[in-house]
Amino acid sequence: MAAERKILLQHADEAYYSPGILNYLAQGGYEGLKKALKQKPEDLRQEVLRSGLRGRGGAGFSCGLKWSLVDRKSGKPIYLICNCDESEPGTFKDRQLVHKDPHQVIEGMMIAAYANDVVQAFIYIREEMPLGAKILQGAIEEARSMGFVGENICHSGFSCDIVVHRGAGAYICGEETGLIESMEGKRPYPRIKPPYFPAVLGLYQCPTIVNNVETLCNIVHIVRLGGEAYARIGRHGNTGTRIWCVSGMVQNPGYFEIETLTMKELLYDLCGGPLPGRKFTGIIPGGASMKILKVDDNFRNRDGRAIGFEDIIIDFDGIQAAGSMSGSAGMIVLDDSVNIIEALANIIAFFAHETCGQCTPCREGSYWARNILARMCSGGAREEDVALLYDLAGNIGGRTVCPMGYSITWPVRSYIDKFRDQFEANAGSNTCGVESFSERLIEK
Amino acid sequence: MRPVRSIGEASMKLSPNTLQGIETAIANYPRKQSAVMTLLHLIQEERGFLSDEAIEWVADKLEIQPIKVLELVTFYPHYRREKLGKTHVRLCRTLPCALMGAYRVGDRLEAALNCKMGQSKGDGTLTLEYAECLAACATGPVALVDEDLYENLNLPGSLQTLVDTVRDRSAEGASAL
Ligand SMILES: Cc1cc2nc3c(=O)[nH]c(=O)nc-3n(C[C@H](O)[C@H](O)[C@H](O)COP(=O)(O)O)c2cc1C
Ligand code: SF4
Ligand code: FES
Numbered sequence: 001m002a003a004e005r006k007i008l009l010q011h012a013d014e015a016y017y018s019p020g021i022l023n024y025l026a027q028g029g030y031e032g033l034k035k036a037l038k039q040k041p042e043d044l045r046q047e048v049l050r051s052g053l054r055g056r057g058g059a060g061f062s063c064g065l066k067w068s069l070v071d072r073k074s075g076k077p078i079y080l081i082c083n084c085d086e087s088e089p090g091t092f093k094d095r096q097l098v099h100k101d102p103h104q105v106i107e108g109m110m111i112a113a114y115a116n117d118v119v120q121a122f123i124y125i126r127e128e129m130p131l132g133a134k135i136l137q138g139a140i141e142e143a144r145s146m147g148f149v150g151e152n153i154c155h156s157g158f159s160c161d162i163v164v165h166r167g168a169g170a171y172i173c174g175e176e177t178g179l180i181e182s183m184e185g186k187r188p189y190p191r192i193k194p195p196y197f198p199a200v201l202g203l204y205q206c207p208t209i210v211n212n213v214e215t216l217c218n219i220v221h222i223v224r225l226g227g228e229a230y231a232r233i234g235r236h237g238n239t240g241t242r243i244w245c246v247s248g249m250v251q252n253p254g255y256f257e258i259e260t261l262t263m264k265e266l267l268y269d270l271c272g273g274p275l276p277g278r279k280f281t282g283i284i285p286g287g288a289s290m291k292i293l294k295v296d297d298n299f300r301n302r303d304g305r306a307i308g309f310e311d312i313i314i315d316f317d318g319i320q321a322a323g324s325m326s327g328s329a330g331m332i333v334l335d336d337s338v339n340i341i342e343a344l345a346n347i348i349a350f351f352a353h354e355t356c357g358q359c360t361p362c363r364e365g366s367y368w369a370r371n372i373l374a375r376m377c378s379g380g381a382r383e384e385d386v387a388l389l390y391d392l393a394g395n396i397g398g399r400t401v402c403p404m405g406y407s408i409t410w411p412v413r414s415y416i417d418k419f420r421d422q423f424e425a426n427a428g429s430n431t432c433g434v435e436s437f438s439e440r441l442i443e444k
Numbered sequence: 445m446r447p448v449r450s451i452g453e454a455s456m457k458l459s460p461n462t463l464q465g466i467e468t469a470i471a472n473y474p475r476k477q478s479a480v481m482t483l484l485h486l487i488q489e490e491r492g493f494l495s496d497e498a499i500e501w502v503a504d505k506l507e508i509q510p511i512k513v514l515e516l517v518t519f520y521p522h523y524r525r526e527k528l529g530k531t532h533v534r535l536c537r538t539l540p541c542a543l544m545g546a547y548r549v550g551d552r553l554e555a556a557l558n559c560k561m562g563q564s565k566g567d568g569t570l571t572l573e574y575a576e577c578l579a580a581c582a583t584g585p586v587a588l589v590d591e592d593l594y595e596n597l598n599l600p601g602s603l604q605t606l607v608d609t610v611r612d613r614s615a616e617g618a619s620a621l
Contacts, residue, residue, distance in 0.1 A: 089538045089540065089577040089581070091579060092582065094579070120474060126579070127485075127522045131592075131593075168522035169521035170520050170521065184475070185478050185481070186512075187516060188519075204474065247543075247581035247584065248539075248540050253581075332581075334543075338543065343539060346539045346542050347538075350577070353576060
């Protein structure tokens with residue numbers, strides 16, 4: 001029977017634990033920061049590079065490499081921003097880390113700040129987590145009063161404070177350059193890269209590191225264990241644990257911190273398999289933006305060997321080899337009770353609501369895709385709609401300022417590619433009323 | 445909006461607490477314009493919405509054009525030009541919650557609270573809305589009632605607790621008026 005491997009969530013859900021600083025200290029909290037402050041910043045950056053840590057926010061970019069790209073010669077101040085916008089549908093792991101173990105986030109941030117000569121750090125937290133913002137604020141005050149944040153941290157001579165910045169309900173603020181614009185007091189229109197790589201031209205056009213909450217928590221354990229020992233957790237190129245969020249049609253949805261597990265181990269051993277009498281049909285592996293995996297397809301592993309769905313290894317490379325991406329690690333499970341067109345309509349309605357509106361293909365394309373899907377759901381589908389939708393969606397990703405264009409292209413195209421029969425059967429029919437989500441779906 | 449006045453003219457009476465929060469927020473940032481979202485949050489918390497006067501006041505305070513503030517207010521869903529109900533209910537409608545019956549919960553809430561989705565009650569006690577993913581998808585359907593998260597709303601008991609809370613808060617609101 002597969003099991004979790006809890007490192008970041010080691011204490012979070014235990015009865016003995018609550019988020020106060022004394023609890024954190026009793027479990028060895030802030031020892032990582034003290035250890036880090038005795039080392040040279042560049043050595044810490046090497047440690048993080050050696051650990052192989054990849055960012056947990058979405059793209060899976062090497063954290064050590066990101067840090068090495070920071071412009072240290074410009075003479076401008078360097079900023080750090082912890083990304084707690086957590087808005088990708090299906091994702092709720094940062095909420096756990098912030099609510100249940102806020103000092104781990106703060107310790108990770110202060111180590112990252114010291115390692116990168118950061119003068120000021122921020123946490124960007126979405127508006128819909130008001131309690132999280134209060135918990136963080138309280139924890140920062142506790143940490144400041146004990147000398148772990150603020151002036152002359154642990155008498156090392158290093159100073160850096162943290163400010164909690166609350167969002168106001170816009171998904172696009174999770175995209176790092178949109179986030180930076182938002183923090184500057186502007187509309188969160190993502191910036192174009194190049195030239196606006198945050199490591200060079202970030203907040204106030206100064207070098208800026210944007211890291212996800214979970215990425216920063218991992219920094220604590222890299223320092224504690226050492227980069228090399230950390231790199232032995234997980235698979236080569238996919239080091240460390242990852243917190244996967246499973247929602248939708250499984251017996252036991254929730255968050256699971258795992259090392260190297262297969263789909264079968266996660267979805268059956270940990271999540272209890274499908275609901276009684278149901279069959280899994282499709283899995284959206286990494287948040288609503290990602291391509292769907294059809295359960296009865298054939299897949300490949302990262303060595304190119306043919307495998308079945310159940311043997312897909314749930315990490316960056318395993319899911320990429322299977323034809324999608326692990327994104328934000330928000331896994332949404334669909335079964336044979338779910339109308340795939342409705343599922344897509346729901347997701348595209350999300351992106352049509354959340355487009356920042358800056359690029360025509362994303363703004364207009366999401367609107368038209370939503371409308372076509374809405375009429376497919378309400379029985380007004382036209383003969384040409386499947387082809388029209390497919391074509392339209394293919395012209396968005398890659399033609400926009402930020403990667404959100406793909407959040408329309410990937411779902412639309414993959415759902416149609418994998419479940420074309422359902423889309424074609426729908427043309428002109430009246431079987432997929434929008435109401436059906438509430439009609440056909442279970443009550444727990 | 446009324447004609448824009450020149451910088452330095454807007455005036456507004458805010459509570460000492462809010463004013464204190466505003467000064468702290470401004471001091472928190474390397475550039476004061478970064479405090480604009482926090483100022484809007486604080487004023488909306490006190491007033492329930494953001495008036496022309498509030499927008500001009502914030503613009504004055506941060507030395508930016510009022511349009512730069514207005515364009516944030518119109519962009520971010522959280523900022524409101526009209527007063528929200530005393531209690532604000534936001535029910536998540538995104539896929540994982542929808543799979544667990546969010547739309548059906550929405551219908552029941554409309555009936556139980558006698559308020560349509562996307563609307564505020566005439567007596568100012570309640571605003572009921574759908575929201576996008578609230579980052580609590582495994583315990584869906586979920587709703588935020590002001591600052592509190594209600595989970596597993598497809599369980600009849602949980603839904604009833606939410607409805608009772610809303611009614612209690614609305615009653616408090618009515619008696620305080
Ligand atoms: C549309 C869009 C939304 C995003 N939303 C989030 C988010 O909510 N949280 C997050 O950490 N990263 C999000 N990202 C990724 C960030 O841009 C950025 O890559 C990430 O915060 C970097 O952190 P990491 O290197 O630690 O993963 C989003 C990206 C895009 C394109
Ligand atoms: S792709 Fe969409 S979300 Fe991204 S900048 Fe363009 S319009 Fe905005
Ligand atoms: S879909 Fe409702 S909380 Fe994520």
